[in-house]
Amino acid sequence: MDKRMTASEAVAQIEDGMTVGIGGWGPRRKPMALVREILRSDVKDLTVVAYGGADVGMLCAAGRVRKLVFAFVSLDFIPLEPYFRQARQSGGLEVMEIDEGMMLLGLRAAAWGLPFIPTEVGLGTDIITHNPEIKLIDSPYDDKEWVAMPALKLDVSLIHADRADARGVCQIAGPDHYMDDWFARAATTTLVSCDELVDSEYFHSPEQARHVHWERAATSGVIPIPGGAHPSSCSPLYGFDVPHFKAYAASAKEGGIQSYLDSYLGADEAEYQSRVGGLDAIRSIELPTY
């Protein structure tokens, strides 16, 4: 099966009101080219589930998010994501704020077809107070109360991988695949952009196959977009773009998201990349030191 498609074909599968999971973590390996394609479309009223970075900030600022399921939104070196803060502080954003690990459990429950997974995470905190849809339950085995973390079922997941083949075998060669395997499994449709399209033979080497974290049956579409994680990182290929994130954050103080989009978004990814210095410039961005 050939799952290759373009970014616009991929985003055409996202309908108004859908629940969309976004892989990566903060400013790291976000499917930003697919997020930009959403910004070029007129899709709206999304429920977004993410370990959030600028993906969440941009979609919120552009008015595409009805509800956000999150544990944090951060650009790491800029700890507080400026457009996410504006969205929260203007009061227009419905939220389901949960613990990082609860999000993992919710994705696992969805992937495994379970209605919930019991946990003690969230007990005693305002996670429970502010999320009436998260129920406390009795255990058949002890006298304690437990949080029943509901399944976070996703209509669509967007993920960026280092490499993929046309059949949807996806490789994340960087140090961490974060929760992307669970985003892939929790979604009805999983759309994966990749920095490099490879032949299936590439994975014959056990060294390469070891960095494939979900089966191809969980991948619905493969969208080859070299540099497609920019301005987030795609370690080991490139780091995150510090000056670009600074300019993005500055736009939240002056000019607003429209000025940022006018400056960078362009009509397609080729135009975006020419505006940020080209693929070679993206690929030469130094990896961060933690």
Place this chain on the structure above:
Amino acid sequence: MTEYSLAELCIVAASEAFNDDGEVLATGIGVIPRLAASLAMKTSNTDLMMTDSEAFMLSEPNPLGKRDADFEQANESWMGFSRIFDNVWSGKRHAMLGPTQIDRFGQTNTSALGGSYAQPKVMMLGARGFPGNSISHPNSFFVPDHNPRVFMEGECDFVSSVGYNPDRLPRGHQLSDIDIRRVITNLCVMDFGGPDYQIRLRSLHPGVTVEQVQENTGYPVFVPDDVPQTTAPTAEQLAVIAALDPHNQRALQIRGNPPGVPAAGEAQ
């Protein structure tokens, strides 16, 4: 006498929180907590485990900041973020973090400040991993600017982590299940060892008075009869800290980078 900065005093005081932990993952978020955990791993508790803040466990802590091109970190295993939760929920971890608010119960806030929850006046990071950390394993806090906005009157605007609050105690749990270890600030070291888990002064930094701590805390601090001065760093500890922090990031953590012992006539 060896000269040291207030930041270095705090690093040493904070490192003591890990002394008796045994073999657990020490997670220090921020420069001073990370140096504290690293100092403990290098000196007082060499059984501690630590990550590279990315995806590998280390058998030796990494120095902070940019490292030489030929630097090789001492990996001992892969430890991606999903696996961190396997460790967190097993309880074999002690985290030291810097929340925005800490109330009298030791509950903390890292999320919505002021206004309403639907429309906070100031939105911070979000709950992050605080709910899970607080119910799963021991936690300590570092506060670089001890003031009544951090140690606030009343309850946190948003409770990210559980504390010793009887009204929020989950059914079937005991207050003694909650394990808040130390609170290290630019003024003092505290814990929740007072009567009924009241916050308690453990030691005062040089030049700091009990009154100063109380004035800067929005709720009563339990003061034992005998409050010692925070133990000064040794020359050996200072050398280890300097090696772990070659770019001197610690100098930027407390406003003005004051000395550990204030000059005669100056308050801390």
